[in-house]
Amino acid sequence: MFGEISEDLTLDELDNQIVKALQRDGRVSYTDLAEQLETTASTVRNRIQRLTDQNLIKVVGVVNPFMTGMGTVAFVGLSIDFNQYDAIVEKLKGIPEARFIAGSSGQYDLFIQVITPSNTEFYDIIRQQIGVIDGVKSLDTHMLFEIHKQTYDWGTGVNVSE
């Protein structure tokens, strides 16, 4: 997700309302949403399809990893050679357990979230997949042990009258 981005994006008022509704409840029915937004179900369906195709939104079931058998969740900060930025990101994207990859600027150059069933698989990925990527100069791990809050309904920064 968020891999191939359509450059020319504009959210109109209706898109904006749909996004916010899905952030609150990803399984809201097309009919209910249409009624709520005073439009037709087929319009809603088309809009969601387009927003999804544009990689602007993805409706997914998010689970608490610790409650569903994934015992190791870590943020890994990488220091890299910026001349190899794109190649490094491509290789990281190919590692399924690297669930989140973001460019940063500070103590780390790249920030990754890795989720695995246990420490054993985690270390294999660090040692044999991430640590050996050409241009990765060092890596630092922050282990998480408990998730207290995880929400996705932050809305959008688009200012439209509601």
Add this chain to the structure above:
Amino acid sequence: MFGEISEDLTLDELDNQIVKALQRDGRVSYTDLAEQLETTASTVRNRIQRLTDQNLIKVVGVVNPFMTGMGTVAFVGLSIDFNQYDAIVEKLKGIPEARFIAGSSGQYDLFIQVITPSNTEFYDIIRQQIGVIDGVKSLDTHMLFEIHKQTYDWGTGVNVSE
């Protein structure tokens, strides 16, 4: 989400398959899912309701904040007085812009993700809401500038024959 957790959780084979299906596509219809899992739509609907009620899964629309008008995304690491752990977490949970809160052990004791429209709102939250919480000894910010990958289909660590 993930606030009130039902202690006594057991995922059976069907729960497990439903979770994985929703991780891939949160809007899959009950009918399609039932067909795929060789059960009835009402069973699927009931199971999803139960999994959701148990705070085990939440189906949400996830957006790329940078593509929808949120300009500031940061990970904030806190060093805290462990004697005030619970009270600090409660206060953090009450800050809407604190989207993710997790217990860590290393350079930081708590890891938070904050998402705001711009640096101005971000700093207000740091300075007036997080920094002043009793028991927060120091905080360190890692600004993110670009999200390269964000996926949620990590499955479960439950070993069941498929």
Add this chain to the structure above:
Amino acid sequence: MFGEISEDLTLDELDNQIVKALQRDGRVSYTDLAEQLETTASTVRNRIQRLTDQNLIKVVGVVNPFMTGMGTVAFVGLSIDFNQYDAIVEKLKGIPEARFIAGSSGQYDLFIQVITPSNTEFYDIIRQQIGVIDGVKSLDTHMLFEIHKQTYDWGTGVNVSE
């Protein structure tokens, strides 16, 4: 400067042009500027007066400290108790040698630039004025030894057609 800020600021096209002109040359005459912007000298004078009164711009002679007898230039990063933020900033503002004070978020909470004739005066300020402020938890010094570039004509972020 930048102490008392008029809340309700709006830069129109003319303000914007005047600001940019002064960023390039702070001593441009009212007449030349008026001619250049196709308005009157008294309008330009009034506008500059208003921009200055609003603490939006200050026209000053900037010198390279190392070339004019100031031997010690340092950035000092402070970690502070956020509950005492305002009082700490007030005390720092009262130290003349603290030339620049800004709120940060990361390794340091406040960033200060201190300029003195020599290391002796610098340390007196650190030890007897900054280090002892109530709520300052620690301070870290980055000494500068040579200034390679210092410019002020960054324009404004205001988008107006020129």
Add this chain to the structure above:
Amino acid sequence: MFGEISEDLTLDELDNQIVKALQRDGRVSYTDLAEQLETTASTVRNRIQRLTDQNLIKVVGVVNPFMTGMGTVAFVGLSIDFNQYDAIVEKLKGIPEARFIAGSSGQYDLFIQVITPSNTEFYDIIRQQIGVIDGVKSLDTHMLFEIHKQTYDWGTGVNVSE
């Protein structure tokens, strides 16, 4: 500014007074300044011209970036290969958004201030312009969010009787 420096600089008493007057008010008129310093306006004008030509002073309009539409202000600390010091500084000087460049010795080898309209432009500069310079080994960013004080009237370290 401060690019080409005339080696053989000596500030006499009059230069010294002129510098201090301009540090307080960069738009003081030649006539007022002459009267104040008991000399002629043409002498003052010549002296200011000479001080400016020698890169000793520059009179500029300084604005608070956050109040004029520049949303991202950061100090960036670089660790570099000292064997490439001059080439690195030259490349940095060619980046307009790098407003301040100084040699340091401590946690960082070079200290840069970068000012841009938003985080997006900032990261482009970090990732595509600064991070990729040959000999830059690592970089660390300190974001500023609010400027509490910014003054330029630090006088000179020259001891002359006033």
Add this chain to the structure above:
Amino acid sequence: MFGEISEDLTLDELDNQIVKALQRDGRVSYTDLAEQLETTASTVRNRIQRLTDQNLIKVVGVVNPFMTGMGTVAFVGLSIDFNQYDAIVEKLKGIPEARFIAGSSGQYDLFIQVITPSNTEFYDIIRQQIGVIDGVKSLDTHMLFEIHKQTYDWGTGVNVSE
């Protein structure tokens, strides 16, 4: 072990040989050891008893935690208030999972090794037992993931002719 130490310790040549033999093989029989050291089995037995009573040696079965079901092995570095050193050490000694406790001087004041079946138990100990000890100012965790070597036959620093 190493809790109550007999102050007045002197290792003679025979003690020294016995220690070294046990470091190599903790289950060597009294008879074999006596023969090897040209003394009697009862002498060897008495000496081992005395060395053990003096807390100078302990013969134990050492297992690789990762191979016997302990999934989490970590070094935890503590920064403490030295005025509470003894009380802190006493409390740490009472935590069974804290397998190794040593006084250090550098980045950390105390160094602890914690071994638990999984990350869950580890974090409980950090958050509810170590982090809350009065006088513990901060803690930092280094997770281990694989043990490549672990030996105990370092001999003694006692110089005796062999």
Add this chain to the structure above:
Amino acid sequence: MFGEISEDLTLDELDNQIVKALQRDGRVSYTDLAEQLETTASTVRNRIQRLTDQNLIKVVGVVNPFMTGMGTVAFVGLSIDFNQYDAIVEKLKGIPEARFIAGSSGQYDLFIQVITPSNTEFYDIIRQQIGVIDGVKSLDTHMLFEIHKQTYDWGTGVNVSE
């Protein structure tokens, strides 16, 4: 020890009991252990032999280095090139004074414990043996000065009814 590991390990109930007994007392006699576990001494002997051959347990005499003439005990954290991980570990294993070697992920990539009679020998090893290994990028030393607790009876993570 722990060098060559038999892949296919399964601890049954009896193995488990034997391991725990040896963790408590490495010199327990075969007869006593057999009686305690309601089996024969030869069974116990065979099992211990097998557990030892599989590198699952090693019975050794553990001494407090500071009490037996070893004056310098240090943890050394290495940052390495992960592409040379195996070769680096092999070289470290060949240094007798490197008593413990483990893979980590965080501030350090490898964690080593070094024990020597005095600082002189310690530094020789750092400077002439560890520091010069190809692929070792940096090393950091944590000196220990006093051991307060060192235990080995952590049992196993194997869940068997006792």
Add this chain to the structure above:
Amino acid sequence: MFGEISEDLTLDELDNQIVKALQRDGRVSYTDLAEQLETTASTVRNRIQRLTDQNLIKVVGVVNPFMTGMGTVAFVGLSIDFNQYDAIVEKLKGIPEARFIAGSSGQYDLFIQVITPSNTEFYDIIRQQIGVIDGVKSLDTHMLFEIHKQTYDWGTGVNVSE
């Protein structure tokens, strides 16, 4: 030494020459020095007495600690409460093994050199004398293992024609 300083110090040309001569050879005879500086031995003797009384110079035998039986040499960096600066320095001055004490500004606030026969005495001083001083917030140790150069003939910064 350097404890009570006479405020009103002025080095004339002769003082300056004497200081430089003693920096090169502390045992040069009064007669040789007088001849060399074209003055009398009693003048030289009086000047050295005065320079010593003013705590400006002290002639001492400097030994390499590692070559004369002192096995532990360390720099200890302290972070302190600046409000207790003077009291902390006084207490540190009373610790004989603290051979050098200086005010710093950066990672540490005070820099101390400690020299002891072995690690045991060193740690006693850290744990029981320095670490427990009121206002000492943390301490960090840098152990030295070998001295490659130690010179004292840096002359003076006084510009006098020779």
Add this chain to the structure above:
Amino acid sequence: MFGEISEDLTLDELDNQIVKALQRDGRVSYTDLAEQLETTASTVRNRIQRLTDQNLIKVVGVVNPFMTGMGTVAFVGLSIDFNQYDAIVEKLKGIPEARFIAGSSGQYDLFIQVITPSNTEFYDIIRQQIGVIDGVKSLDTHMLFEIHKQTYDWGTGVNVSE
């Protein structure tokens, strides 16, 4: 000093007493010392000569740099490539302003003290002499601003009855 060391050093009782006397007062006369140690002045003279030739002691005039015109005193910590240790140390020894050079193990690999008249000369040495040495990977500076204590009479670690 301490450059070429005679390997085979043994301090007898008399050497030991002489060293301690010179540590207290480097200008004690041969006669006074002889009387005090119940030997002859020529013996004392010969012994001091031998101790000096062996690079075991050097009698020098030590000045407080800040009181004699040296305005910049800094400790510089280097991270180096250990494979180039000897060459780096040789080059550092050739820099007169590098007054003290020692091998360390921790945050830094080499520790240097640099003393110069002002920050300008200091930075020239950092930038043009130390920073560019082949194998120096990074350097960090700790500026000192005031010396509170500096003593040299630490005696010897040699145990002789007095």
